[in-house]
Amino acid sequence: MSGADHPVVICRELGSARERLRLGAALARIEERSSVIEAPVLRFAPVLGAEASALEDAARRVAAGDFGAVVFTSARGVEHWPAPAPAPAAGAVIWSVGGRTETAARERFPTARHQAPAGEATGRALSAAMLQGGARGIHVLVVRVDIGSTQLGESLAAAGARVEQVVAYRSLPPGEAELARLRAAIDREPAAVALTSPSAARALAGVLDETRALPSSCIVAAIGPTTARECERLGLGCDVVPDEQDLAILCEEIAARLERP
Numbered sequence: 001m002s003g004a005d006h007p008v009v010i011c012r013e014l015g016s017a018r019e020r021l022r023l024g025a026a027l028a029r030i031e032e033r034s035s036v037i038e039a040p041v042l043r044f045a046p047v048l049g050a051e052a053s054a055l056e057d058a059a060r061r062v063a064a065g066d067f068g069a070v071v072f073t074s075a076r077g078v079e080h081w082p083a084p085a086p087a088p089a090a091g092a093v094i095w096s097v098g099g100r101t102e103t104a105a106r107e108r109f110p111t112a113r114h115q116a117p118a119g120e121a122t123g124r125a126l127s128a129a130m131l132q133g134g135a136r137g138i139h140v141l142v143v144r145v146d147i148g149s150t151q152l153g154e155s156l157a158a159a160g161a162r163v164e165q166v167v168a169y170r171s172l173p174p175g176e177a178e179l180a181r182l183r184a185a186i187d188r189e190p191a192a193v194a195l196t197s198p199s200a201a202r203a204l205a206g207v208l209d210e211t212r213a214l215p216s217s218c219i220v221a222a223i224g225p226t227t228a229r230e231c232e233r234l235g236l237g238c239d240v241v242p243d244e245q246d247l248a249i250l251c252e253e254i255a256a257r258l259e260r261p
Contacts, residue, residue: 004146006191006215011038011182011200012244012247026251033258034192037186041203043172046080047146051167056082057175058141058166065089067164068138068143069130071152075104077143081168088112096243097126097152098224127155136160145171147199174203183207191256192219196247198230205234222246223247 004054008030014020020027030036034123047055062070063086070092075114078101088094093113095100102116117129130140135156142153142165148163174182186207193214195201201222208214214236221240222228240257242249 006189007037008192009037009039009185009190010194010226011041012196021037023248029255037185039182040198041178045170059085067141069093069140071095071142072101073144075101077168078104078108131159143168172197189215194221196223198227201230203213217255
């Protein structure tokens with residue numbers, strides 16, 4: 001199923017002009033066969049009170065050299081890092097999960113040392129890469145969303161790293177405006193749905209019922225294995241999971257599927 005009457009629904013904000021430019025070629029391929037509907041379902045908020053104080057304190061300690069490694073699990077975590085804040089100490093290595101996160105981190109901390117796992121862009125792959133690179137015994141700060149998994153930090157700690165975790169931003173449930181936009185998109189019988197987090201998969205499942213369902217031919221595309229597992233758990237199925245956790249690559253793979261005869 002393709003054509004403008006059956007859109008590709010992307011359940012995320014496409015972001016800044018720079019992000020849209022980065023996605024341009026992939027979106028253009030999709031739009032040769034379909035249309036694109038942006039239907040973000042997630043909302044985010046900065047941390048407040050004690051959490052904000054803890055984040056600011058962590059930023060000062062990173063600049064002072066208290067940590068040998070700082071891990072950002074999302075680009076949004078980089079965006080919510082306190083500003084202005086001193087640059088990380090010279091000895092600290094910035095680790096990133098996913099290409100978009102690494103790009104954001106390199107732009108935010110241009111003088112720092114950067115690392116990212118090759119291949120699968122998951123916390124599990126990053127943990128393995130850090131341990132292979134000698135993370136045992138070093139002091140690690142993991143920067144994450146409030147509902148984010150603690151598994152990465154726990155696996156590093158189990159292997160001998162000294163780990164602290166700090167919340168950089170909070171995830172809010174979709175409001176009625178976001179849910180209404182998603183329902184309207186699903187009612188157009190989409191050719192594909194792109195899901196960029198387990199929370200987005202849960203929001204999609206929440207608007208489906210006996211009177212509203214995905215077409216049997218709809219391509220369900222997940223940004224990575226964690227989101228794919230949540231799609232399967234919810235009964236949505238999953239047709240596309242890119243090798244790298246990157247929205248541009250996900251859109252390219254959706255376009256390739258739409259181009260099949």
